[in-house]
Amino acid sequence: MATLIDGKNLAKRLNEMTAQRVEKLRTSHDIVPGLVVIIVGADQASQRYVRNKHRTAQKLGINSTIKELSSDVSQEELLTLIRQFNDDKTVNGILVQDPLPNQIDEKLVTKTIAPEKDVDGFHPENVGKLYLNDNSNYPVACTPKGIMTMFSEYNIDLMGKDVVMIGRSAIVGKPMAALMLNAGASVTIVHRHSKDVASYTKNADVIVSATGHLHTVTADDVKPGAVVIDVGQNMNEDGHLVGDVDFDDVEPKASFITPVPGGVGPMTIATLMQQTVDLTEWSLLRE
Amino acid sequence: MATLIDGKNLAKRLNEMTAQRVEKLRTSHDIVPGLVVIIVGADQASQRYVRNKHRTAQKLGINSTIKELSSDVSQEELLTLIRQFNDDKTVNGILVQDPLPNQIDEKLVTKTIAPEKDVDGFHPENVGKLYLNDNSNYPVACTPKGIMTMFSEYNIDLMGKDVVMIGRSAIVGKPMAALMLNAGASVTIVHRHSKDVASYTKNADVIVSATGHLHTVTADDVKPGAVVIDVGQNMNEDGHLVGDVDFDDVEPKASFITPVPGGVGPMTIATLMQQTVDLTEWSLLRE
Missing domain, CATH: 3.40.50.10860 (Leucine Dehydrogenase, chain A, domain 1)
Incomplete structure (x- = not known):
């Protein structure tokens, strides 16, 4: 039985912190x-x-x-x-x-x-800073940043871990891979042209899927105890919102897993709000 | 027996083309x-x-x-x-x-x-454009760009290939990984914190090593027929310049291999020259 990463609750708490920071900016600045x-x-x-x-x-x-x-x-x-x-x-x-x-x-x-x-x-300069692990203040794509918050909240340490990013989009795959690399993981990016995605996922400590395709990750693709993060938002045959991961199939094998809905999705918007306040605070630092 | 990738000769030819472009800029502009x-x-x-x-x-x-x-x-x-x-x-x-x-x-x-x-x-904006596979004109780190020229000259197609980049520096590892990802490869970046580098290299179609450590890649680490690119420049026990790869050991197993010296090294300077002319031509396009 995996621990469910409760994105809905985490987003709620992140939003509360963001609201407090907004209030502080209003009252003190x-x-x-x-x-x-x-x-x-x-x-x-x-x-x-x-x-x-x-x-x-x-x-x-x-x-x-x-x-x-x-x-x-x-x-x-x-x-x-x-x-x-x-x-x-x-x-x-x-x-x-x-x-x-x-x-x-x-x-x-x-x-x-x-x-x-x-x-x-998404600006190239910010993407470049992220890829270079620049230590200044700059915004990062919200979905990957929100997933890093999840890792941090659930004490999932990436240092030295074998991680696989499925998908190489500018919005999720590439920034997510960069963040995990910066956190010390061995990172593999696989995508539609990859010969054998499962050969990587089967040995991975952490799998992040962002393909937008049903059944991208099944139990056979996952090593026991893996952390499985599902960025997908797909409609299944019954018209329900589901992820890229076969949740019921994979969940018993994983150590941590995000549900869809209620996983990564809520964290994206909460991170957007957090980052709006980050940008505001950074603008004060530049004055 | 591997085909030797002759960086010295390739650099010479690249320099000749660059000299011709310089001459053309002088005479026509x-x-x-x-x-x-x-x-x-x-x-x-x-x-x-x-x-x-x-x-x-x-x-x-x-x-x-x-x-x-x-x-x-x-x-x-x-x-x-x-x-x-x-x-x-x-x-x-x-x-x-x-x-x-x-x-x-x-x-x-x-x-x-x-x-x-x-x-x-090395500028973050250029690094970002590279990572995003932007289709405009921008400079790319010279060593990785020179290696891509090698791949192209020796008809080594990266589409769908399993490649491993050993090292995650801003100068070689990260831009090299980005270029290979953009060329359609499944790319793994490993580094000093990786648990088991060989578990990746043993299954790789292409290995690029940029660690600056002797014996980073031995025959046991390589699958038969792999392409092995050596960015290392190290002094061995006898005071000779050698790469990261145990050349004599690996060469019989590889399909293509770069020697050190005479492999990647000469291509870096030749690419710097090529890119100086690129930048000059692009500046004319902006006028």
Whole structure:
């Protein structure tokens, strides 16, 4: 029987700490952290994510603004808006919600957000600092950062461990691999072109899956006592939200496991809030 | 019997191509690529490296300048000098030779070099772009980039291959891992904290060693037919320059192997020259 990593509860406690930090910034510095979320077009899932972030931010005392742009907005209009927010002292974090319409160059959008307001941690300069294990203050992609908080809270030490990251996306796989490498793990990144993912996972102390595919990790793929982190958010045949991992199958073999829902998901938004406040505090340090 | 990857010959050919590109820039754009190498203090090995780079650059028609600073130079003096070269249109590449004295913050030095003149590819923004597999033009650490040229010249395809990077330095291990990941390999990074390096290398199609330790890779650590790349530069018991790999032991088992000397070493300087010209051409594209 694995210990369940309770992301929902951990996110709740993280949010409480974030709310206290917001309150302290307000009372001692007369500052309210400002988060701007830009959404282009009316993709339903995106709208729901953005509303979730907005509601959580408001609950924690963060000044959250949603900026809705029509799906035919030009690239230059979007970049101009981002530059305005870069220059706006009341804005500490800027986030552009995925996905973006075809006329927009997503990488250019990411690079246009000021690195010190890049609350998603996607700017190349911030990614580079992470990969180099730079010891200054910089934002990190929220899902991986939230998973590191889980490791820390459950006293899962990565030093010298054999870990496998399944997936090499810019949002999860790559930053997660960098964080685990920086924490002293031997890190393998596998992906759609890998010959034999199981040959790695079968020997791994820690497995993080972020493929978006059902049944990516089954009991046969896991060594007894492994830590299994499930970043997947998939619909199963019955229309239920499930992860990449066959939970019922894997859970008896694992030492720690995250459920879906209630695992990594809640930690992502809570980390976004935490990082909005981080950025605000760091901006004070620069003054 | 392995095929020997002849870095010396390949570097020679690469240098010839670079010289041709320099000549073309001169005749068709009236531009001479400019490389500035800053050296602080009189470390003998560093002096030798710098002279080597200088001599090669001159031979290829690159305008090379060595800037020698005394070992007690202040950080601000060094940064001011870098900023002057950042603003100098005749300078296309800036390199600060390792190691630096204690009063200098090496990471700050790296970040002060303009990303578009960062001929070593160490600036966080360039590292981030590499890790994100950005499709724009940016410099990449020269030793890993030179190794990728070797793979390409010897038709060693990394797609789907199991590769192991031994060492996680900013100069070799991390950028090398990123390049191989971008080329479609399943990449494992192991290092001094790893439990069992051989458990990875024994199953690897490609092994790159950059530990600076003798006997890092022996025949027992290698699968028959593996490609073995040796970045090490060590002195053996007899005072000879050798790599991390037990060459005589491993060579009969490998499919391809780099010798030391004459393997990766010459490719690093040749790639530095190539990248100086890259930076010069990219600067024209920005105008």
